[in-house]
Amino acid sequence: MDPYLLWLAGKEQEGHADIIPIEDPATGEIFAKCHAASPEDVEIAISSAHAAYKSGIWSRASRHHRADVLEKCAALLSNALPEFIALESKQTGRVIREMNAQVPSLTRWFKYYASLLRVEERSVLPTMGKLHNFVDRVPLGVVVQITPFNHPLLIAVKKLAPALAAGNSVVIKPSELTPLTTLLLGKILGQAGIPDGVLSVLPGYGAITGKALVEHPLVRKVDVTGGTEAGKAIGKIIGGNLTKYTAELGGKAPLIVFKDANIDAAVNGIAFGSFIASGQTCVASTRIIVQNNIMSEVLGKLTTKIAGITRRMGAPSNPESMMGPLISEKQLRHVEKLVKDALSGRNAFSLAGGKRMTGRSPLDGFNFDKGYYYEPTLLVSDQGNNSIVNTSIWREEAFGPVIVVAGFDTEEQAIALANDTEFGLGAGIWTTNLSQSFRVSEQIAAGITWVNTHHRNDPSSPWGGATSASGVGSENGIEAYHAYTTTKSVIINYADPEESLAMDDWFGDGAQKVSPYNLWSVRALRAVSLLALGLSFIWWTLLLVSIFVSPPVIHPRGSGFFAFSYTTLATGYLVLGLLFFAVPSKPMTIWGIFIVALLLVDTCIILGVARIRLEEGWVGIASVVWVVIISIWQVLLNRAVAWGKKEEEERLTGREETRRSLLEWMAVLAETVLLVVMAIAVVLFTSTLIIRARDVSVPPPGERYLVHGDLYQVHLACVGNKTADDNSSTILLEGGTGPVEHTLQPFMDDLYRRGSIDRYCYWDRPGFAWSDNAPSPHSAGMSADVLAEALALADETGPWVVVSAGVGSLYSRLFASRNLLEVRGIFMIDPLHEEYLSDLGKPGRGFVLWFRGILSPLGLDRLAGALFRGRTRQDRIAGRSAYQSGKFIKAKLQENLVAVTMTAAEVQSARHVQMGHVPVVVVSSGQEVRKDSRWADRQEDLSHITDNLYSWDVVADAPHEVWMDGEGRVMIEKRLKELVEAGQSFGP
Template sequence: MVSWFNKKQDDNEEPGASRSRSREDRSPNAHASAPHYEEPTERTRLIQQTNDPGYLSPDDPAVSPYNLWSVRAFRALSLLALAASFVWWTFLLVSIFVSPPLIHSRGSGFFAFAFVTLTLGQLALGLLFFVVPSKPMSICGIILAVLLLIDMGIILGVGGIRREEGWVGIGSIAWAVLISFHQVFQNQVVTWGKREEEERLTGREETRRSLREWIAVLLELIILVVMTLAAVLFTATLILRARDATLKPLGTRYSVHGDTYQVHLVCVGNRTEDSNEPTLLLEGDYGPVEHDLQPFIDDIYQYGTISRYCYWDRPGFGWSDNAPSPHSAGMSADVLSEALALADEKGPWVVVSAGVGSLYSRLFASRHLLEVSGIFLIDPLHESYLSDIGQPKRGFLLWLRGVLSPLGLDRLAGALFKGRTREDRVMGSSAYQTGKFIKAKLQENLVAVTMTSAEVQSARHIQMGKTPLVVVSSGKKMRADSEWAKKQEDLSHITDELLAWDVVHDAPHEVWTDGEGRQVLEKRLKEIVKASRKPKL
């Protein structure tokens, strides 16, 4: 009975007790012990609210450096920089084929394109692995930034490179340096933010990585090592360019085409106003004229066979700058005319050319009918072969070579293992490896079957019929290609005054490298100079 009574009494007291506890809960002391609600802050608003006072799991999505505004700000800056870099990269890509106003580079433009491509790669890599920072990423980033800073110092410090790259190249390398340091700071900020959020939300820094994170770190390390090696090669190639820039030109550089670029012109021999001797005007074949035709002509000048000659570097060759794109053979002929006028050279001229250079000489002759007193062609290229020069596949390969040219693999190997000199690289056998030369050949390819072909056809119609003409052809080339033989015969009829058409039996395309070929050339040069003498009044 007592137990039952006590239990009944407890049951009866329960409501009162509840009311008593309710009153206690509403007391000021109860408020002091209850959890206090806070408005979400910048640091906590992305975290899922929970009544659990304990720490979160390290794998919880709420444990993220994105909780910090500084981390999100760096990511937003990287996205903006990526968009700006892509726009600039597109402009540089287009300028290789068609130069927009004010974006023409006197150099090839491939270095600027390479720096911006590297910048795009850095930004894309940083965004792709944004929340997976690592020490290797920081180390490679610092090395990359230092190398690019050295590159900028070389470009700014060496006058020849600074002039060739212009504001386009300088702006591109400066942007690359800025982004490199931005990536280094970004990696540090994300690392700090990740550690801080882990300590705050999980109670400790998470030092373990998942398999997925290790794969990401390995992948970004491989890509960064490739980028760093590319930057090392950029630096080595720039050092080689700085060395080449110390080689002084043999003649004078003249600003042409509205002072947008310069071409190199040399004249050898004394000029007298009352002389009726013509001046030989040389045009080289595939490469710089200093490497192929000019040494032979200089030899016969030293022997006294001729009294005076001039030669120049076409845009992109030797000491001449690259011209804006597009650039045709006719434009080159006009630029040569401008350079000769600036040098106060008036002729009369006997144009002497070899291979593809014959197209340029013929265009010059057709635009200076009264000044050109003779045409001398050495195994010349017929205009029907312009379709071979303008093949799309050839153009793509030239573009690809140009894009890879800042790495300088062939130039560095030649300098380190073959003893190639700066003369070889500027005007010799290795000149074809330079970005300027590749750009010039790409320009030649782009307009070969359109602008240049039309210009040469017009020149053939305009050419004065009474101009003395000599053609010397390679016997080896003609025997190997019957079509080439027919075209050589056709070129012997571009004027009505054919002095001679010689086929040197054992001579290669470079006829002057053969003993018999040199004798024939020297003999015919004497004859055309004599036939071209301007009569005294």
């Protein structure tokens, strides 16, 4: 017999490798021979394919021409069906009834891709400017296809149709076991009009022919169908050449039968999915997973079905024969070993088959002895509990007519069993529950899942693996066509020459720079920002000055620090916007909107809470409204400049430039960081305002009185009832460095409750506790006058015994010197001598107070105290946390500013106007005396501010707050009683 020739570059030629014997699997006889391609033949084929590709005879032929040729391929294949069917059955051993069903359907692949070529659309993508971006799909070049033995003609057609439709040159290597129909197909395609060199069919062995093909550097794509190990080996080779790769590899398809399935239809589906091609398909349903409550019925009917198939097995050429042999002795031994291992391990037993077929066919007397026939086999668990899943045949691809069955109770168990494999090619589901079929198919790892059918294959349906063991990429459909092409963009400039010069003459003289400043409208917006910055800076300067000296009508009754902070924020925001004017960004817009939202909350709090509105006054309201306006302006300005920049880019370059330079990215990063810092500051402002809103709801223990021409209010409270005795003295308290409510008042209240004193009054100096701040400058003498005014408004006329502590003694002495007739006694607790005013007035101390005041709207201490240390509202107003208040800090700053000037002069003058007969009591701290040798001398000096020293006592272990010591409390109580009694012994 003459060997079949290679189809090499459009001609039949002899190969230069060993002749391949072609065996009939049904008889084991050599019925044909075939030339094999050597590496030299491979070189000729690929060189010819590459030359044909470069010539464009097929690769650049019109799509309609290629479609016409493919349709002629289908027609010639249809005309030659009897020859193809007989030859395919002979070389594969598959029964003629299978070939009669399969081979005629192959024309659909050529027709499908011909139709696809006629309706294929090309994309025109949107671009900026006067440009059209046409996107085409062009062929890759030379592609190699490797096909297996089980469906040699089907798989060759599946691969060739999309590859040729795309315009590629193809070299296909069929399996050395079944090359004949592929060689015949090559000749048919040549007759249909495939140009010489475009298609070669090279039979040969994988180690020689296949290796030479996949290693060739001119190959742009390899498409293989085969075993997993072979696919991995090829993948390693082509990876070095960066060659595209499609691989349809092994499978171990599960088929799930749910209890609601039509059992007769399911059994027919199992038989079809498992025994077509004698189980030699990569999607054979060899793992049957049956719900346990229908297991007996399914197994019974399946056993009967298999018995019927076995009885009707005969010669492949017999139209009534149901199933043919395996492809080779090697494949038969492989199946025998897997079944034997399963049965010998006591994990499975056979309900049907389980051995090689011998003897003669009851159907037609065909002798099975020399062929590679294996009985259709059904294996189930031997020990229950799905012991069969522990066998090799459950996991390994048998590629034979062997079914293994496992059971399940729940849907989850079925899915777990289905996915109990490294493969993921095909799967089947039998159920009448539509929602269940969707739900389960989504969870099974398979590239293709059939519901109530199996093994159906259509040119339009993608076919590929979902796991690496089952391959990469897909066959069939538009996906396969695209896999044989690469995209090509063609960008056409349709602008006139003048516009093109403006776009592309980057290095021309005087080339205009892309900048939003080119637009007069953007320049006008920038001018508005500059004007706003000037106004903001003027207002900021006035508020800065007002902290130290209050200009006319610019006097907030609070601290003024909030107004200053809001104006600082507005000014800084304007500076930030101008610095990064030409680099608008979305982060700036987003953070800007966030800041606006918070500032609107601040505005609502200031306007909505009456006390805060009163303390901030028109100055604070104007400042917060100004920063809201500026923040909104900055957001709108950022978007307007972005629009202007886009307009300029489109005008000068024809497109919007979405990329940024490194410098621009650095600018965006810098402005974003600064905006985040500003946003954090505003969050803290808002939080502090919320705390203030809570605090102002605490009512004062006394009343507030408008003083100093109704400019501000001070708080005054009196405890105890007035008596008809005009000679009965009222104690008037003056606190020390902190609010009197936190210092002397609790002690004095204790004395009152115990009956040691009859009546006392106390007040908050301007800026302390419930009192407003006074205009700057504000001296101790001014405070004394304000106290007198408040007492008069409260109809409190004395007489008074003034009691003070520490620095408060300066204020009480000034009050006494200016209200000589009403003061009956002066009681000073560790008083501050005027010589120490220089310490109060140090510039460094003033700067620290000013800096703390500037930071006070952030509320760092107050927020921490409220959130983590349980500070109460009372504590923040008049307790140990009052020093954190901006009002209090402003009062201490005012004290610092005038300590060595106005206050010092006032105190010095007061020493010369005290009434000589007024009794004086001084109680000093022993600790302070020991720490400072001058302290005792100054205490003694203060004991002589009048001519009537009643007593001067030093409490040995008492601190500066003498009343905090037990002995000190006793001494103060004793001397206070004596002083009140002494004051009653004389009148004005």
